[in-house]
Amino acid sequence: MERKVFMGRLYSNRREKLIDMCMELQRDGRKFLYIMPSSAAIREVREKFNRANYGFLGSKVIVFDDLEVD
Secondary structure, three states, rough: OOOOOOOOHHHHHHHHHHHHHHHHHHHOOOOOEEEOOOHHHHHHHHHHHHHHHOOOOOEEEEHHHHHHOO
């Protein structure tokens, strides 16, 4: 399984490119994990996926806090 990590500033045109790349991965039947630093920013990203791809099929959009283990 091929794994790639892409990082970028929160508000940049790179974020739009990453969203488009994730949507393309999903259309090809592949999975992705999109991690955002804050819950405020994640709402916009989730909304874009819902409008364009009708949600996340086997993939996730989460915030850093979701990675914590109690």
